[in-house]
Amino acid sequence: MAxxxxxxxxxxxxxxxVYRGTPTAVRVDRPAQYRGGLVGAAARFFWGRPVGDLQQAPAQLHIPIASDIARAGADLVWSExxxxxxxxxxxxxxxxELVDDGMLHSLAEGAELGSALGGHYLKVAWDTTIRDDAPFLxxxxxxxxxxxxxxxHLVAVTFWWVVARDGQKITRHLERHETNAAGDGIILHGLYxxxxxxxxxxxxxSxxxxxxxxxxxxxxxxxxSTGSPGIAVTYIPNVTPQRRWRNxxxxxxxxxxxxxxxEGLMDAIDEAWTSWMRDIRLGKARVFASRELLESNGPGQGASLDLDRELFSPLSAAVGSLNMATSTGNANGFLMAQQFAIRYEEHKQxxxxxxxxxLRAAGYSxxxxxxADGYGAAVTATEVAAREQRSLLTRDRKLRVIRPRLxxxxxxxxxxxxxxxxxxxxPERPDVQFPDGVQDSPLVLAQTAQALRTxxxxxxxxxxxxxxxxxxxxQVxxxxxxILDENKPLPLSDPMGGFAPPAGPTAPGDLSGTTSGDAAVPAG
Structure with missing residues (x-):
């Protein structure tokens, strides 16, 4: 884990x-770096190779691909x-009320750290000085x-934190979660x-x-005491099974x-990147000038050369020798330019x-x-899923572990x-559902809905x-x-001009609903 x-x-x-076992300021060889087996192989990493001369120490550069992988692993699960x-x-x-934005942030943070370390713990805590009405994770x-x-199944766990350092003395706070004889969860605290x-x-x-x-x-x-059965902690592995420690x-x-x-691939990336930057550093143009071109700066001040100067006089050699030096690179001439080629394509590939x-070995696309080429173009969810199939499979594997423990x-x-x-x-065990990792755009969804409606x-x-x-x-x-209310048909109007229906009874022979001058129409 270190x-x-x-x-x-x-x-x-x-x-x-970590790899040399000594601070960088103390560059000494270790016996492990010359051993065989796993110990020697790890010590001979790019970051663990022995360096005999501090002045010849390479400028080692690092590409943070590990943090990129951990962040991507958390984003795939907790983006929504x-x-x-x-x-x-x-x-x-x-x-x-309990699951607020702060709790969701802690869950996403734990996923990123768990991606790097192999897992993380979530525990139930309460502190009335922070929140006086509810516990939190x-x-x-x-x-x-x-x-x-x-x-x-996790049945007990001991956490520790370093709370003080005073020279060689270190003070630690230990917090142990276990169950008592009645099966209720208890939390033991100790200071050491x-x-x-x-x-x-x-x-x-105190x-x-x-x-x-x-x-x-x-x-x-x-x-x-937690006042309830079981310990107040769960452990969420990043991915299972654990190959390295399966026994x-x-x-x-x-x-x-x-x-x-x-680890070896990430080490090789840093080595290749460092070599690339070394090529750039060594490829800088350099000009070597003869002593005849240097101008004294005074006693004890050395000499210098103004490269923007247009006239040099006097010269102890013919002008032809100066031209010969600049055109052929003759070291015995007045000026010699040197610039190495930069292996750009080789290093990039x-x-x-x-x-x-x-990325493939880590389980991501x-x-x-x-x-991927053309990734910035507009694509459908099906195309995204095809391109990121490996990442989505890893996401599903992680979710199968997260859901029950959460x-x-x-x-x-x-x-x-x-x-x-x-x-x-x-108290009950809630049903936890994560949204799909890939979703079509609103336009594609609307077109699909229209086709289904038709x-x-x-x-x-x-x-x-x-x-x-x-x-x-x-909400649905x-x-x-x-939508149904908006699409209800409007009431039909009277095709004869909108006359009101009779106000009285319409039984046969009943004329009470008519006015004087209206003709009574008997039932047919």
């Missing part, structure tokens, strides 16, 4: 430190907000937790003073400002990073091929990153809301739902009713 984090952050200093549906109306109303990174799984690789000893929670408020909330066992009892459940297995292989944590959110904040709602193959409600997939059922029903 290696994936270094690629995701994209800091050359961190990449060098999902819907959360509960069967009980009161529960649905409360769920709509918070994000915890995968590299700040030690989980415990049973049959693939130790070193970089030692947890150290426990100290009172010893640090970040945990002082918890000192008055925990019980004698340093725990807080590890914990690692096999952590999910696979989008960067897993493409190499970098492009490496990028395409990297080149069109997702705008690499439903679980939302049910726990409702349960904590009922137990802690007395919301009087019935063929009498769909009702008004179906057509409205097709054109507005983001609407709920009530209301819009369909408005």
């Amino acid at each position: 290696i994936w984090d270094a690629w995701y952050v994209g800091d050359p200093e961190r990449l060098t430190s 907000a999902p819907t959360f549906a509960a069967t009980d109306k009161a529960t649905q109303a409360r769920l709509d 918070t994000l915890v990174d995968a590299d700040a937790a030690w989980p415990e799984f049973r049959y693939g 003073e130790g070193t970089e690789d030692k947890l150290g000893v426990a100290v009172p929670l 010893e640090h400002a970040s945990t002082a408020a918890l000192a008055n909330l925990v019980d004698a066992e340093s725990s807080i 590890d009892p914990i690692g096999r459940h952590l999910g696979r990073s989008d960067l897993d297995g493409i 190499t970098v492009n091929e490496l990028v395409l292989n990297t 080149a069109a997702t990153f705008g690499e 439903a679980d944590i939302l049910e726990k959110l409702l349960a904590v809301d009922a137990a802690i904040f007395r919301s009087a709602v019935k 063929a009498e193959a769909a009702s008004t409600k179906t057509l409205v739902a097709m054109i507005h997939p983001e609407w709920d059922e009530k 029903d209301d819009e369909a009713q408005l």
